[in-house]
Each structure stands twice: as C-alpha cells, then as structure tokens.
Amino acid sequence: MIADTTQGTRVSAERRVNAVEVASRWWPLGLIAIWLVIIVVPGLVAPQDPLALNLQSTLAPPSAQHLFGTDQAGRDLWARCVWGVRYSLGVSILIVVGAATIGTIIGGVAGLFRGPIDALLMRTTDVFLAFPYLILAIAIASAVGPGLTTVVVALTAVWWPGYARMVRGQVLALKELPFVEGARAAGTSTLMILLRHLLPHLLPQLSARVSMDVGYAVLALTGLSFLGLGAQPPTPELGAIIAEAHSHLLVAWWFTTLPGLFVLAAVLSSMVVSDWLETRNKSSFA
C-alpha cells in the first residue's frame, strides 16, 4: 500500500516535470496559437464592434467599458486594435508566404537549370535587393493606387527576390549530393526532384526566415498604411489607426500610445518564433 502511494506521487511528479519541460520547449507554439485565434475570431477577444460609431463618447480615455479608450468617432479602440491584428499581421503572413512560394519556385528552377534563366534572375534580384524596399513599395503602391490589395502586391513584389536568392543557393549545394543523382538516374522528373527531394531540405531554413520576415512585413505594411497607401478608413488596420491618432496627439494619449503596442507585440512574437525554429534546426542537425 505504502509503496504504491510513493510510487504514485513519483509518477505524478515526473509527469509534472514533463509538463514543465514540454511547456518550456513548445511555448512559442502557444504564442502562434494566440495570434491565430485573434486573427481568425477577433470577436472572441474584443466583443465590441470595431466600426460602430458613438458620437456621444468620442476620444474617451481608457475605462472599464473601453479598455483602450475610444477614437475620434467614438469607436472602441481595443476592438479596433484586435481587429487590426487581422489586417496587419494576417495580411503580412499572406504576403510573406506568397513571396516565399514565388521565390522558392523561381529560385529552385534557376538553381536546377542554371543557364540564361539563372543569369537573368540573378541580375533582377540584384536590382531588387540593392534597393531600400520601403521606397520601392511606396513607388509601386502609389502607381497602382492606395488600398490593402495594393500593399500586398507591392510588398510581395519587393520580398520574393530574397527567397529566390536563398533557395537558389541551397539548391546549388543540394543538387550535387548523391541522393539527387540517384533520383535523376531513377528517371524522376525535375519538378518532382524539386518538390519531393529538395523541398524537405529547404523547409527548416525557409520556415525560420518566413517567421522572421512576417515581423518585418508587419512593420512595412503598417508603415505604408501610416502614409495612407494601405488600408483605407474605416478599415481598422494598425498603421492606419496610428495615422488617425496623429491628429489627436494633443488630446488623446491613449490613441497614440496603445495601438502601437499591438504592432510591437506581433513583431516581437515573430522574432521569438523565428529564434525558436532556428535553434530547433540547429539541434536537430547537430
């Protein structure tokens, strides 16, 4: 009996240790989950309507009813920020995943085939990479006309060359390895070699970079929106909200100060996740 109980406590203690260990190893996944919930069902975190005007309580300071206060049209700022995560972080994820996909295909093809395609690609990416991307995105966005779609196009256009470069380099190194030669000897088509044999080797590094770039994309996207090129009012996008706040600097400190914290938190999370993925990559190869 006694032996049984001690064994029981030991087991539960072990289980607790395991839980702590699992939590310390996997907590960045929890971080991802929280942001995904906010993006998919913002209503869960912010029950109020981000677009509902209330001219009786414009520019009200933070209170129990309005956690972040209200904006110049009496809209609940907390709700606008939470919904803003969808437009800022959610759209940034789309941009970076899109750019990574395009870059991987083009870089992979260039790396496998070499020749004139490769040379043309490298010159093109030279021009793109040798340029402040914010300015290029501003130029593209202004020509296409303001809007969230425009910003997606502009940022994808300036982001894919980085991925093409990276993937090309890796493919060049990988394709000399015996398993690729084996696959080729077995009659596998080039496309299948790229998808089935090379892609799995590219993924670990790609995922760490994608996660880091999501943060940078959030900064770029909110910056373009701040300049008026991105989401148009009344869309609650974080950069656009901060731009609106600028004209109320004198009277509403919460309007200026609080929405930026969401941007900061989102970007920091993307860096933490990227760091985590990178250390995982290193330990699994070591």
Add this chain to the structure above:
Amino acid sequence: MAYYLLRRLVGAVAVLFGVVTGTFVLSHVIPSCPACAVAGLRAGPEQVKAAAHSLGLDRPVWDQYATYISGLAHGDFGISYASRQPIGPAILSALPATLELVFYSFFIYAVLGVGLGLVWAWRDNRPESHLIRLLSMVGTALPVFWFAMVMQLWLGLRMGWFPITGRMQLDPPANITGFYTIDSLLTGNFPAFIDASWHLVLPVIALVIWQFAVAARLTQKSVLEEMRMPYVRTAIAKGAGTRRVMLGHVFRNAINPVITMLGLQFGWLLGGTVLVEVVFSWPGIGIYMYNALQTFDFPAIMAVTVIITIGFVVVNLIVDFVYPIVDPRIRALA
C-alpha cells in the same frame, strides 16, 4: 584592382538604369489615367485630352521614355502634376534637411551599433550581453513612426523637453551648406546652433533606435566567429592582452561585413526618414514625397525614388572603394 573597381561601377550603373526604367513604367504605364489625375476630378474628356497633350502623355511610350531618360541625364525631373512647377529645384531645396537628419543618425547609429555589437560578443553570455540582446530585439520590433509619435507626445508635448516639429524655431542661419547646425556654427550664431541641434534630437533618436540593432547583431556575429579562429588562440598563447587581441586582431578582421551592411543601411535610413519626417513635419524630401502621395503626383514620387536610389548607389560605391583600403586581403585578391 582596376578591374574590381570597374566591375562595381558597371554594377552600380546597371542598378540605376533598372530603377529609372522601373520608375518610368510605374509612372507612365501602370496608372490607369495619369492625365485624369492632372486634369482634376470634374474635368471632361476634352480637358483630360488637353492635359495629356501638355504633359506629352499622348506620345508613344518609347518616345516618352527617351524624353524621360534624357531629362534625368540633364538633371530635369519633369513637372509636378500638382504644383505645375519643375520638380528638380523643389527637391533640391528639401534635400539638405533630409541629409542633415540622415547624416547625424548614421554617424551615431554606426558608432553605437558597432560598439554595442563588440561588447555583446566580448561579454558573451554575461548580463551585459543579454541586456544588449533584449535592447536590439525591441529596437528592431518598434514601428519607427509609432515610436517617433510616442516620443513626440511624452518627451515633447507632455514633458516639454524637446520641440515637437520642424527644424528650427529661430530664423534659420545664412545658407552655406544647408545644414542648419553647421551653418549656424560657421556664422557664429550660437543660439541658432543650440536650437537646430535641439530639434534634431527626437528624429535622430527614432532613426537610431530603429536601425542600430542590425549593426549590433551583425558585429556580434562576425566578432564571435572571428574569436574562434586559431590565430586568436595563438595571440592569447603568446601573451597578448584581451584588449589587444579584441581590438587589434579580432575587430579588424570582423569589421568587413559590417562595413558592407552600413552602406546598405544608409539606404534604409533614407527610406525610413520618410516615416520620421512625416511625424515631425521635418521639411525634407520625405515630407515632399508624402505630400506628392496625397495628390498622386507621380513624377514627384518617382523623382524622390530616383534621388534616393542615386544616394544609395553612390554610398555603396564609396563602400566598395573603401574596402580595399581597410582590408589588404581584398587588395591582394583584386
């Protein structure tokens, strides 16, 4: 050596040409109807046609392209759609404000970034290094326009420590270099110097905080890598002090990638300054571009894009020329 420099020069020209062509496509081909933007919202088809003709938009694209390129080669950036004034002089008068902001930021950020990166690697895994790591993470993650506004609100408006907009409150000093701080010193106008410097503080902090982390992280990585080299062990074994090994041996070898990156970052600073100028109403080319954006003034937007590219390409060319001076290995290779 000559071959190396020539190759860099050709590369720079190619980038410039690519961007100029790109801006032409963006301003002349993609916009659905630039002439409508010029003629205004209530213009009829006749007026739009007239506007298109006066801007040369009804000529064939290749003809327009040739005009655009030859204009740029003569320093002619075309006519602004919004003000109907030549763009070149307008940008030229706004340029010193931006350059003053960017130069000070660049200088502080380079010293701070490289210095902190060195300490970060030197004190690997000690409290100082963790603090720098944290600082650089937060610095990178800050949206620069928001941080600028927060400083403007709390340090400017609330505390009253710093002015919140513009370059100067007093009358600007006589125009010699266009840099208010330098001009006021040259003319011996000390109050103006204090005033101009005071106005620079917040915008410069915003730009430096935003960028220093990149330099710090790269320096740290590069120095750590270099510290593992056998020659470092040899130097220590021969009895050279830590300071001597770090500054005399490691740092000199580790600084190369950092110099390249500093060149690239100068361009990013030029880009980021648009956001900071908007917040602080700093009368530079960033504000000029921002105003042009509000009126869809394509030639003006593209002119700023081209100017920033030129600045960027020139700085990177300078870096390429500095390289062989700093590093004898490149001199030997090239």
